[in-house]
Amino acid sequence: MRVERCLEERARAMPNKVALISGEARLTYAELNDLADRLAHGLWERGVSRGDRVAIFLDNCPEAVIALYAVLKTGAVFSIVNATAKSDKLAEILNNSRAKALVTHARLLPVAAAALDNAPSVDVAIVAHMEGEPPIRGGVALADILSEEPAAPPEHSGIDIDLAMIIYTSGSTGVPKGVMITHQNISATAGSIAEYLENDEKDVVLCVLPISFGYGLYQILVSVMTGGTVVLEKGMAFPAVIVQKLKNENVTGFPLVPTIAAIFLQMKDLEPGSFPHLRYITNAAAAMPVPHIERLVDLFPTSKFYSMYGLTECMRGLYMPPDELIRRTDSVGRAIPNTEAYVVDEHGKRLGPGLVGELVIRGAHVMKGYWENEEETVKRLKPGENPWELVLHTGDLFRTDEEGYFYFVSRKDDIIKSRGEKVPPKEVENAIYMLEGVKEVAVVGVPDPILGMAIKAVVVPAEGAVLSDREIIGHCMRNLEDFMVPKHVEFRQELPKTDSGKIRRSQIQAEEIKAYEEAH
Amino acid sequence: MQPIESQIRNFIVENYMYGQSPESLRDSDSFLSLGVIDSAGILELVAYLEETFKMQINDDELLPENLDSIAQVAAYVRRKTGSETMAGLAHAG
Numbered sequence: 179m180r181v182e183r184c185l186e187e188r189a190r191a192m193p194n195k196v197a198l199i200s201g202e203a204r205l206t207y208a209e210l211n212d213l214a215d216r217l218a219h220g221l222w223e224r225g226v227s228r229g230d231r232v233a234i235f236l237d238n239c240p241e242a243v244i245a246l247y248a249v250l251k252t253g254a255v256f257s258i259v260n261a262t263a264k265s266d267k268l269a270e271i272l273n274n275s276r277a278k279a280l281v282t283h284a285r286l287l288p289v290a291a292a293a294l295d296n297a298p299s300v301d302v303a304i305v306a307h308m309e310g311e312p313p314i315r316g317g318v319a320l321a322d323i324l325s326e327e328p329a330a331p332p333e334h335s336g337i338d339i340d341l342a343m344i345i346y347t348s349g350s351t352g353v354p355k356g357v358m359i360t361h362q363n364i365s366a367t368a369g370s371i372a373e374y375l376e377n378d379e380k381d382v383v384l385c386v387l388p389i390s391f392g393y394g395l396y397q398i399l400v401s402v403m404t405g406g407t408v409v410l411e412k413g414m415a416f417p418a419v420i421v422q423k424l425k426n427e428n429v430t431g432f433p434l435v436p437t438i439a440a441i442f443l444q445m446k447d448l449e450p451g452s453f454p455h456l457r458y459i460t461n462a463a464a465a466m467p468v469p470h471i472e473r474l475v476d477l478f479p480t481s482k483f484y485s486m487y488g489l490t491e492c493m494r495g496l497y498m499p500p501d502e503l504i505r506r507t508d509s510v511g512r513a514i515p516n517t518e519a520y521v522v523d524e525h526g527k528r529l530g531p532g533l534v535g536e537l538v539i540r541g542a543h544v545m546k547g548y549w550e551n552e553e554e555t556v557k558r559l560k561p562g563e564n565p566w567e568l569v570l571h572t573g574d575l576f577r578t579d580e581e582g583y584f585y586f587v588s589r590k591d592d593i594i595k596s597r598g599e600k601v602p603p604k605e606v607e608n609a610i611y612m613l614e615g616v617k618e619v620a621v622v623g624v625p626d627p628i629l630g631m632a633i634k635a636v637v638v639p640a641e642g643a644v645l646s647d648r649e650i651i652g653h654c655m656r657n658l659e660d661f662m663v664p665k666h667v668e669f670r671q672e673l674p675k676t677d678s679g680k681i682r683r684s685q686i687q688a689e690e691i692k693a694y695e696e697a698h
Numbered sequence: 699m700q701p702i703e704s705q706i707r708n709f710i711v712e713n714y715m716y717g718q719s720p721e722s723l724r725d726s727d728s729f730l731s732l733g734v735i736d737s738a739g740i741l742e743l744v745a746y747l748e749e750t751f752k753m754q755i756n757d758d759e760l761l762p763e764n765l766d767s768i769a770q771v772a773a774y775v776r777r778k779t780g781s782e783t784m785a786g787l788a789h790a791g
Contacts, residue, residue, distance in 0.1 A: 415762075441737050445757040446756075447756060660736055698738075
C-alpha cells in the first residue's frame with residue numbers, strides 16, 4: 179500500500195484521534211490529512227508531479243510531517259534534510275536529487291536561499307512561519323497555501339513500488355548517497371517494527387530524534403500506520419520538558435540513542451517507576467553501554483527495553499527481544515520479523531557461529547539502491563544465494579552464537595559514530611583543508627561518555643601558519659552539520675604516514691583509543 | 699564586576715559561537731531555535747552556571763523558561779542566588 183493511503187484511511191476511520199502533538203500544536207488525523215491535501219494541491223499547481231523530488235529542510239515540527247505526506251499525495255518523492263545542514267550540503271542534495279521544490283522555515287531562509295543560488299533545478303520554495311512573499315527564488319508562504327488551496331490532492335497514477343523517499347546518508351568518501359526507498363519498502367519496514375514492538379492505536383510515542391534521520395522518521399510512519407499518536411519534540415535540550423511530556427501525555431513508547439539516554443540519565447532526581455504507562459524504550463544507531471541499559475531497566479521497571487540494529491539502507495535489521503536482553507547485553511539480537519540476516523565471508527559464503535564476517539540482510543525493506551549512483555550501489559547490493567535477487571551487504575562485521583544471536587564486531591570502513599550519527603572522517607577533513615594554513619589533518623573518534631565518540635581533529639599547520647583550535651572548530655561550525663564538528667583539536671608537527679605518503683588515520687585512531695583506555 | 703548577562707554572553711560566545719560576532723546574539727534570542735546550543739551544550743551551560751554562580755540546579759528546572767536565552771538564564775540565576783553581588787563575587791573568586 180502507498181504510504182499516504184495509511185494517513186487517508188486513518189483520517190476516515192478515526193478523524194478525531196490526535197495524530198501529532200508538536201509544541202503547542204495538536205493535529206487530529208483529519209486535520210493532518212486536510213493540511214497535507216491542501217499542500218499537495220499547492221505543490222501540484224506549482225508544477226510538482228509524479229516522480230519529482232521535493233526536499234524538506236525543516237527541523238521536527240508539524241509542517242515537516244504535513245509536507246512529507248503532501249509530497250507523497252502528489253506522487254512525488256521526498257527527502258528530509260537535517261536542519262543543521264549548511265548551504266553547500268543542502269545544495270549538494272538538491273542538485274544530486276535534482277529537486278523541483280523545497281519546503282523550509284523562515285529561520286532557515288538564509289541557508290536555503292544561498293543553497294538555491296547553486297541549485298537551478300528548484301522552481302518552488304515553500305516557507306513556513308512567514309507572511310507575504312518570502313525573499314527566495316520561487317518563494318511562497320506555506321500559510322498562504324494552507325489557507326487558499328482546496329483540500330483536493332491531485333490524481334496521480336503512482337503505485338507502491340514507486341519511490342517514496344530518498345534518504346541522504348554519509349558515504350565514507352564524504353559524498354552523500356541517496357538511499358532510494360519505495361512505498362513498499364516503508365510498508366515492509368513499518369509493518370515489521372509494529373509487529374515486534376506490538377504497536378497499536380493506543381500507543382503514544384515521544385520522538386526527540388530528528389526526523390531527517392530514518393530512526394526518527396519511522397516513529398511518524400509507524401504511528402500513522404498503526405493509528406497511534408506521536409509527540410514530536412525538537413530534541414533533548416531541556417530534559418525537564420521531556421519528563422513532563424512523558425508524564426502528561428501518558429507516553430507509551432520512547433525511542434532513544436545512547437547520547438539521549440546519557441542526557442536523560444544525568445538527571446539527579448528521577449524516581450524509578452515514575453512512568454508506569456511507558457510500555458517500551460528502544461535504542462538504535464549505536465550500541466547502548468551496558469551500565470546505561472542497567473540504569474534504564476532500574477528507572478523504568480515496567481517498560482520493555484528493545485535494543486536494535488539497523489542502517490539507512492534497510493532501516494532495521496536486528497532487534498533483541500526484551501526478555502533475552504539480560505542474558506546477552508552485548509548482542510544486538512536476531513533478525514526482525516520477515517527478514518533474514520546472516521554472516522558471510524569475502525566470497526559471500528555463509529559462515530557458521532563464532533566466525534566473523536560481513537552481515538547480510540534480505541527482506542522487502544531493503545533499499546532499491548543509491549540514487550543515480552551505480553558505483554556505490556553495486557558495493558552494497560550484491561547477488562545473493564538466489565539467482566533472482568540482490569541482498570544488502572551492510573559493511574558491518576558481525577559474528578553469531580549457537581542460538582543465532584548476532585554480535586557486532588566492527589565496521590569495515592572508518593565511519594565514526596557520534597551522537598548516533600555517522601561521521602565520515604573524510605568529510606570533516608575536507609572541510610578543514612579548506613581553511614588556510616592547514617597542511618595536514620586526520621580526523622578520528624575519541625570515546626566520550628555522552629557522545630559515544632567525540633570528533634577529534636589532529637592538525638599539522640603549514641609552515642609559519644598560526645592556527646587555534648577555536649579557528650578550526652569555528653570553521654567547521656560554519657561548514658558542517660553540528661554532529662560533525664570536532665570537539666577536540668590537537669596540533670602536531672607531523673602525522674604518521676605509509677610508505678606511499680598516505681596519512682595513517684587508523685594508526686592515530688588506535689593511539690587515541692589506547693590512550694583513553696589507559697587513562698580510564 | 700560584570701553583569702550576569704555579560705558573563706553568560708561571554709560563555710555562550712566563547713564556547714558555541716566561534717568566530718561569530720557576539721552582537722548577533724540578542725539577550726532575548728532562543729538558543730535552541732537559533733541552533734546556538736544543542737542538548738549536550740545545555741548540559742555544559744548547566745555545569746558552568748552551577749560552578750560560576752555556586753548554585754544547585756534541580757532536574758525540574760531544566761526548562762526553556764530558565765535556560766533558553768541570555769535574559770532567561772540571567773533572570774533565573776538572580777532568582778536562585780538572590781543577588782547580583784554574590785554572583786559577581788563567586789565569579790571573581
